[in-house]
Amino acid sequence: MAALRCVVVTPEKTELDREADYISLPMDDGELGVLKGRAPMIGRLGFGTLRLQTAAGPERYYVDGGFAQVEDNVVNVLTGRLIPVDLIDSDKARDELNDARALPSSKQEEMAAKLVAIRKARGKLRASS
Template identity: 35%
Template sequence: MATLKVGLVSPERELWSGEAKMVVAQTIEGSLGILPGHAPVLGVLLDGSVVKIEPANGDAMVTAMVGSGFFSVANDQVSILAEQAEVSDEIDVPAARAALEDALAAGDEGATLERRARARLRAAGIEA
């Protein structure tokens, strides 16, 4: 079975790497599903979106919130380079809810913070 070699990194650390069956990322142009054999592409991640990775070994889906960044696909290798990223099992849900409330109170000036707080909650499995 063909697989993808995937790396999800932020400036702080590598959040996940390994073999995957599929990656789904949201770009500024729409959602993109990546399977083995995908044509080369370079994309801009939608700030405050969720990336999903289906590991090839059958482990649970890896879900992560990403801030702005880029991803590239070439030769069955996917690199996801996010300015800010957090995997679902590391998200502090009460802190994410508080961040969302603060962002909503800030009005238009909190739009980016609101998108990121909502993405953190979606990555944790909570619709916000």
Template identity: 35%
Template sequence: MEGLRLDIVTPDKVVLNAEVDYVGAEGVDGQFGLLPQHAPMLTALKVGDLYYRQGSETHWVFVSGGFAQISDNKVTILAESAELASSIDVERAKAAKARAEQRLADPKADFDVQRAELALARAIARIRVASR
């Protein structure tokens, strides 16, 4: 059976080019899974994790929003940012989580709440992906 070509690209770099058997991710409308011969599809991604399987191995990637395009056995992830689980600096992510929680806990602080909530979601997702 022919596999899937998975390309994960950010504005700064190509994060991954690989032949895979399966891709799972979380779109804005919920989780989805992709096997070879999947129908063409375009969907927005949530901040969170993406995983792919190569044989019996499962690999995890942090994805910060973006889009997934599926066509002709090719999955292209166009993400604002993305990191392989092995590349995530967990201590940095924990520090970012603490900063975001501190900002959100201070009712007198003058800051962008939506930005702090997004920073918190990214930090939590990075920590989760790194722990897998």
């Protein structure tokens, strides 16, 4: 039996429930590696790649922000979206980044939305490569 359990929940459903030996989370301020016995924590996720090392091999998913909780060798991820990286079209992700860069930013609210759109698109593009 693997050392960790990773559960990913989106607003629609539980997207993933896997056992893993190692989990790497794309946190808002950098990457966080989780092994068995990790101290409990809660943190904000960034837009990037969730990596799992399972008995069947590595798995990678794009995570669309959210929160992560680690407790008792269970990693709970709450996110808006989870996409297997194999399903991300890097050309489309590049187009999304260009579209995000072209968004208006004359008002404070527009600038905030533009920055989030750019971060999401960059995360998808990184995950696809």
